[in-house]
Amino acid sequence: MDNKIAQHLVTLDRHAFFFDFDGTLADLQPRPELVFIAGTLHAALAQLVGRAPVAVISGRPLVQLDELLQPLQLPSAGVHGSERRTAAGEYQQLQLDxxxxxxxxxxxxxxxxxxxxxxxxxxxxxxxxxxxxxxxxxxxxxxxxxxxxxxxxxxxxxxxxxxxxxxxxKGASKGEVIRAFMAEAPFAGRIPVFLGDDLTDEAGFEVVNALGGLSIKVGEGATIASARLPSVNAVDAWLHALLEVRPVSELGTLQPGGEA
Missing domain, CATH: 3.30.70.1020 (Trehalose-6-phosphate phosphatase related protein; domain 2)
Known part of the structure; x- marks a missing residue:
């Protein structure tokens, strides 16, 4: 996807935003308990929540996401879609023995x-x-x-x-929970944007692509995502630029997806 076209499509009044956490909103650390979201990115996420539908789709359990994002408590899917909290606050979980x-x-x-x-x-x-x-x-x-x-x-x-x-x-999928969110208010009727960095996010990219949305791979590696940002810092900068509603010519960070 062309850089400028991809960014021109993203508007706060028409799109819904989905974010992976580790490697997307927060840099990876030697141990999972050491991960944290930087203050500037947390602040940008909080601003986005006030202006457009936002959900977090992560391999982490919901309880960890809430701790890492506090005081925000967002619509979220944890453990790759095994558990989900809807925008209405309803909790859903795969039934396991x-x-x-x-x-x-x-x-x-x-x-x-x-x-x-x-x-x-x-x-x-x-x-x-x-x-x-x-x-x-x-x-x-x-x-x-x-x-x-x-x-x-x-x-x-x-x-x-x-x-x-x-x-x-078995049956847990980031793609399927994005599809579920997109069928519910306030996400329904909008265009999905999903940012993720890992193999676990490819299922989400697949669904977002099928829905006509924008999939953004963070970092290196082959992907089916339609665009790419090089790092968590680049996600921070891109999100701040989006919130400031800069002209397309000033939003120069997105690159085509595909092979790294």
Whole structure:
């Protein structure tokens, strides 16, 4: 998509905005609990909320998103769409066997014990194997994740990410929750814009593209997104420019998507 055309399409009165969190609104950190959103970007997001429909679509649980974004409490989807809070405040969640999830977590922790540098993060209805601090364990993490998906194919699906392999509930999809939001007020009737940085966001890009919206990949890597921003700082600058309603000629940060 042409740079100027992409940005000319984005208007606060016609579009609805969806953001991934880690790697999009906040820089990645060595451990997930160290992630934070910069003050300038938080302020811009708060301004956007007052002027257009906004939702956050993340691999994090909703409780973590609320803590990171406070005092904002936005319509959100957590754990890749496993749970969702609508604009009306209704909470929805995929129904899973809690005893089975507890058993899977127990077995995963046992399997990870020989690899203390491999971080197992439990998200309640999903599990993440982080190897950012031990890149040499990538193949180990992949094998563990693949093995558990094979053991529980009716419950789990594999979701690769940046230095992480996630075991998410089968049927969870960022694309489907964006589609659900777009069928509800105040998102319905608007054009979706979705910003994300990781493989987990490609399903969201696919739905947004199909709906005639603007998909924006943050950072490097092949993507089906129609446009690209190079970094979280660039997201901050782009959002501030959008809020200031600058002329198209001054909004020069978006680049075509596709291959990095």
């Amino acid at each position: 809690e005893d089975l999830l507890a058993h899977i977590e127990h077995e995963l922790r046992l399997a990870c014990e020989p690899y203390p540098e491999l971080l197992l993060e439990s998200k309640g209805v999903a599990f993440a194997l982080h190897y950012r601090q031990a890149p040499a364990l990538e193949s180990v993490a992949l094998q563990l994740a693949t093995d558990f998906v094979s053991l529980y194919p009716e419950t789990l699906s594999l979701q690769p990410g940046k230095c992480v392999f996630e075991l998410k509930p």
